[in-house]
Amino acid sequence: MQTEKRGAPVPTGPPEPARGGRGAVTGPGAAAPAVPATPSLLGPEAARDRYGFYRTLRESYPLVWDGRLGAWLVSRYGDVASALGDPGLVRPRRGPCCWPGEVWCEGSPQEADDEAFGVLREVSERTAFVLARRLARREGADLAAEFCHWLPVGTAATALGLSCAELTRGSRVKGRRAGPAAALAVLCADRSALIGKALASLLANLLDHPGEWAAAAGAAPGALTAVWGESLRRNPPVHVVLRRARRDARTAGGTVPAGAAVALLVGAASRDPDRFANPDRFDPRRTAAAPLAFGPPDCPAARVAELQAECAVRALGDAMPRLRWAGGFRPTETGLLTRAPRTLLVRPAGRPA
Template sequence: MRDEPDRRAGRGAGDDPWRRLPAMTPAGRTTAPGRVRAVADPAAGSDVPPGGRTVAPSPLDPGAALDPHPVHRRLREDFPLTYDPLLRAWVLSRYADVATALTDPRFSHGHRPGDPACARTHTEVDPAELRAVVARTAYVLARRIAGRPQADLVADFCHWLPAGTVAAAVGVPYRDMMRLVRGRAATALAGECGGQIAVREKALASFLGNVLADPDQVAALRDAPSGLVARAWAESLRRDPPVQIAVRRTREDVRVSGGILPGGSSVALLIGAAGRDPERFREPDRFDPLRDDPGQLTYGEGFCPAVLLAGLEAEYALRALFGAMPRLRLADGFRPAPAGLITRAPRTLVVRPNG
């Protein structure tokens, strides 16, 4: 998955995932581009009016950047397969379909850390050394803000920790880490997976926002063992994934909920919608680290140094912040407000370091 901050982000490195395609019906017939999308299989549970056509919402509709969940809900329920002219792609929103598209060989695969294809590009890493680097960087950053009356954890902590750990791991001087590590230089220094710094930054902001928004979670995770923190991290990735939309292409016709995807089609996978699918998760909008039906789609299940690094950053972020600021809490009246279309996270986390 590539970090793509807004609708224009398809113009990054590599092929443009938003290139224009003809609007195709699930049966493979070409239709005129427009806001009308066809659902091929009424038996899939779609509420299709007489005539078989209606207008589906788009994940890029106005207002979706602030609250995409009503759009995601309607797509899951009424339009499990729909063509979106704004994305120039078919859209999948149900968990089962999105999870399949991320791993099925009938779909071309992007670079998602943890997938089997990415494992072949990695060199060996020492987990103990990586843990020490993350811990040291997190504690330095936490101590820098501990004495302040108020701080923004996004600007003062989340923005720096992922870059700082990569810089320390590859031996870049701290004073130079943001200039040398962020952006394209990160890929050259740490590989394509390790270079996804902005994705880890957003994931960390969402994780801290989820924890600090609930005093019960703060109490449970303040001195929690690594296993519980890891479950909370995975739960945050499920509920609030940093990458909301990933793009794949079909290699052949593929049957999914609602119809058949034609071979050679561009497909937009709504990671954010899939993570809150009530057919897969009980109380999907609730942040619950102890849930017995976990599942996240941000990362694959295989070993990847970047996946290990992201988890360590989440764990030591909590340990360092609560260690340096035992009374840390959100500022009075502040609530985390995630925003973004392609990637999503709180843009600010205003806290009172000393309660």
């Protein structure tokens, strides 16, 4: 991890005599003098206001030992972006593909061609259309549970020739269909929960901004890339990526010692004002670099996630042009490592409560 040129406070955590220069610190286990209470990802401040907690970390604790979590917290964009590709920070032996920094499918025979993606697009369009039309007849609906969850699951199941129940029981490897599209569906089936969370955050952002919703719902195919990317930046589905330091790793706030656990806070980095102007604002017209939320754009599952987002917005906009929040409802994110609104209560016809 490279050091940012920015005034940083001395890192807070269990110290021992510095190694490797001023500001070097180590992990737990050393005899240490009393230190002020420090933030914890498991504490009440983070539970009450996650993004306010992230702001405190970036400004005052760019590197801090979280004793309750048992890991060093890294929160600034420069550090997190660098750390995700740092071979000195060990990934799980086999982690979840398409989390930030986890691209296990890269270079594998499961990479799919354009024809396979075309098949997945057709299946996603049909699935989104059916789900949206069913909800359009209702007085009220929960888009998170009744649409965002089922779109990725239904797409994968249909592409494999399985029922949704069979897919959720783990029968995807025994799908009734074969070929590149089926292989792509198998790859994406394990990412369905993550895609569903990203879809829920996308819809929350758009419905919070009726003008953006109207523009996105009527957009031409392929025109939602910026909207999708901005939603992934502002509300990434993965907030925390865990690593272990193989060797001492330098950050803006000091040095993580070899052997220590590290929590890379993607959710904090994605709202770093040193990288993004007005970072709390949802602004699809940003020109900043791509978000850290998924694997690289050519990762198969990340590509499928984006095409499903496009299918979702177009289907909902077509079936429910007056879609609005239910009276008095406000979406709220939940989760520790991954986060998204658990419910999205809407009135499909846009009628007042």
